[in-house]
Amino acid sequence: MDDAASVATSGRPAAAATADAAARQRADASLLALLRTDGAPRQAAVTQLYAKYGREFRGYFRRHGASDAQADDLLQETFIKVIRAVDSWTGSGTLEAWLWTIARNTLISERRGEAADKASVSIDAQPPEALDRMASPHASAESDPADADCVTRGLTAFGRKFVEYAHVLERVAVDDWGYEELASFRGCSAGAAREYLSQCRKRLWEFIGHCYQAGAA
Numbered sequence: 001m002d003d004a005a006s007v008a009t010s011g012r013p014a015a016a017a018t019a020d021a022a023a024r025q026r027a028d029a030s031l032l033a034l035l036r037t038d039g040a041p042r043q044a045a046v047t048q049l050y051a052k053y054g055r056e057f058r059g060y061f062r063r064h065g066a067s068d069a070q071a072d073d074l075l076q077e078t079f080i081k082v083i084r085a086v087d088s089w090t091g092s093g094t095l096e097a098w099l100w101t102i103a104r105n106t107l108i109s110e111r112r113g114e115a116a117d118k119a120s121v122s123i124d125a126q127p128p129e130a131l132d133r134m135a136s137p138h139a140s141a142e143s144d145p146a147d148a149d150c151v152t153r154g155l156t157a158f159g160r161k162f163v164e165y166a167h168v169l170e171r172v173a174v175d176d177w178g179y180e181e182l183a184s185f186r187g188c189s190a191g192a193a194r195e196y197l198s199q200c201r202k203r204l205w206e207f208i209g210h211c212y213q214a215g216a217a
Contacts, residue, residue, distance in 0.1 A: 023187075024094075024187050028094065028095040031045050031048060031049070031095065032086065032089075032091075032095065035082070035083065035086045036086055036087055042083070046079060046082075046083065049079065049082065049099070050079065053096075053099060053103075054075060057074075057075055057078060057103045058071045058072070058074075058075050060103060060104075060107075060175070061074045061075065061103075061107055063175075064107060066107070066110075070110070074103075074106055074107060074110060077106050077110075078099075078102055078103045078106045081102050081106060082099060082102055085102065092163060092164075093163045093164035093167075094164060096185065097163055097164040097167040097168075098163070100167050100171075101163055101167060104167075104170070150208070150210070150211035151208050151211045154207035154208035154210075154211060155204075155207070155208065157207055158203070158204055158207040158208070162200075162203055165199075165200040165203050165204070168182065168185070168196075168197065168200050169200050169201070169204060171185075172197065179193045179194055179197070180193075182196065182197060
């Protein structure tokens with residue numbers, strides 16, 4: 001099935017997807033405004049965040065080795081960090097991607113505190129097979145990088161500059177996201193999600209492509 005057919009059968013017309021994205025932006029802006037207040041309004045916003053993301057974050061922590069008790073602690077720490085950081089967040093990317101970045105970094109900090117850096121799930125420490133899925137179709141299991149440190153540096157720089165792209169590629173690599181999950185995250189059609197993922201990978205390749213090409217000569 002070609003891209004045109006995919007879009008046509010996705011069941012989500014472009015106009016509806018645009019409307020969904022706009023509605024999500026308005027909802028995010030309203031939630032952020034509440035988070036930046038005090039007292040009952042802020043507590044109500046935190047409650048909304050728990051209801052929407054708590055179960056998913058907890059599952060993420062459990063999949064990466066946290067016990068039930070640890071997952072609960074990490075979840076609480078994540079939302080504490082959200083409250084502390086919300087006033088300084090610039091609004092780059094989506095609210096969901098920002099929240100996932102905090103959750104991921106909370107887990108990384110916990111692993112480092114346990115002297116388990118090698119178990120880090122950061123985008124700059126993905127296993128080779130995960131990297132292949134992130135960078136595909138540019139990289140494959142048959143095209144190992146000439147310089148692994150070069151890849152690590154590139155992934156780190158990419159994650160800092162393109163927070164949402166890095167988040168999406170990590171979810172694809174670690175949580176097995178497909179076009180449907182990405183379309184739901186973006187509020188777009190499956191065809192648009194496919195194009196967005198292609199753009200994410202192209203951007204990533206700009207940061208790590210030379211690491212592979214260095215040994216091609």
